[in-house]
Amino acid sequence: MTSKRFVIKRLLLLVPVLFGVATLVFAILHLAPGDPARIIAGQRASQAQVAAVRRELGLNDPIWIQYARFLLDAAQFDFGRSYQIARGTPVREVLVDRLPVTIELALYGQFIGIVLGIPLGVLSAVKQDSLTDHLTRIGALSGISIPIFWSGPLLILLFATYLGWFPTSGRIGSTIFLPETWTLFGTELPLTGMVTVDTLLLGRFDAFVSAAHHLFLPAAVIGIYSMALLSRMMRSSMLEVVRQDYMRTARAKGQGAKITVMKHGFKNALIPVVTVIGIQFGTLLGGAVLTETVFGIGGIGTLLVSAIGATDYPLVQGTVLVFALLFTLVNLGVDVTYSYLDPRIDQ
Amino acid sequence: MATVALAVDPDRLAARARPRVRLVLGAALVGAAFGALATFGFALSSPLPAASARAFALGALAFGFGLLGWSGSVVLGRSVERVQRTLDTGTDWTEADSRRAMARIAAAGAGAMLAVAVTTTVLGALGTLDAVIALA
Secondary structure, three states, rough: OHHHHHHHHHHHHHHHHHHHHHHHHHHHHHHHOOOOHHHHHEEEEOOOHHHHHHHOOOOOHHEEEHHHHHHHHHHHHHEEOOOOOOOOOOOHHHHHHHHHHHHHOOOOOOHHHHHHHHHHHHHHHHOOOHHHHHHHHHHHHHHOOOOHHHHHHHHHHHHHHOOOOOOOOOOOOOOOOOOOEEEOEEEEEEOOOHHHHHHHHHOOOOHHHHHHHHHHOOOHHHHHHHHHHHHHHHHHHHHHHHHOOOHHHHHHOOOOHHHHHHHHHHHHHHHHHHHHHHHHHHHHHHHHHHHHHHHHOHHHHHHHHHHHHHOOOHHHHHHHHHHHHHHHHHHHHHHHHHHHHHHHHOO | OOOOOOOOOOHHHHHHHHHHHHHHHHHHHHHHHHHHHHHHHHHHHOHHHHHHHHHHHHHHHHHHHHHHHHHHHHHHHHHHHHHHHHHHOOOOOOOHHHOOOOOOHHHHHHHHHHHHHHHHHHHHHHHOOOHHHHHO
């Protein structure tokens, strides 16, 4: 059983992580060239207009005052207003709008990775040095080595352009219209922003099929990497566990090979794999940045790329901090799972 | 009312804290020297607010990196060690070493940030930088 103390300790560690990320983002943006006041006022603005914007944004204050103000605002999830991409709109609103797209993509990618990677890893370990093992290892090595910016366009070319099985971009069919709210017990609630979830909430199965059809290829692109790494990890971990004394004892007592592996080995072999799943979520979010760009999906990854290009500082800060928050929360979940699988960890 | 017995031995606590405090303070002092010098150096070629902003941002960069690295080492360090063992990567990376190194970087960054604030205030109070150069 996971102790409350362990979870509280892990929750408290979120503070320095987010504090560190916020400081890092603040520093990088202040070292980057470009004057935010000039960006907001526009290239044709007069010197007086730029000075007025500087005063309004507090850019004339000493930098440590600006830093303290930024940290205080960030602690309240107030990242200011977008300079360029969504002119004047609060960054929080822009993030709420785009975040579900990325989370949905990363979750499905992770799902594909787990569902295929773990069984393949177990199979590869159980059938060590067989043809299945060799093929799985070659597949895993290829999956880890192929970058997303190459596998993405390749899958589009093969499955979308030549075979025509999947659409090349977008999140749902262009003829499908979704309302902005759904009703639960007579109360109107906003949609979650995840199309596959929203279509199910609305009871629109045709729309769900369309959304899943659109999402499959981008999720597969992210999932390939995840699957490759997880199967490789699972194989190594399983082989290590299989050689343990307790496994030999179980076999010596007459227990079948399959039962020994699944009953005694699987849970223990899963421990390092769970860690990798958590660490990998950050990679998946990073992968989502590229995948969204390749597949033309308007998530937080595309938003970050556009915000950096347009030197939209508040949007960059907000996006990076939300990425960090997501990453740390997922790792917290992984830690809790880890301590459930291996109770010694929270001692 | 029940009393809570203090199970911590103050001597042991001091012995444990001393090397940590020394590590952080030492690094902070080095960082402070760097921060003051950087402010002064940048101020020779640009206006004081701009020089101060650049030096402070450099300090913040070190502080943020160190803090993130430190917390990352605490949160993921043991897991990473275990993963490395499983994959047999043969590296000497350990959570404890990483934590110490990152604490040093973070403390240096914090020292630099503080020194920039102090140096800028002093230089500002003295008037123009030219006066300081003349004094030197």
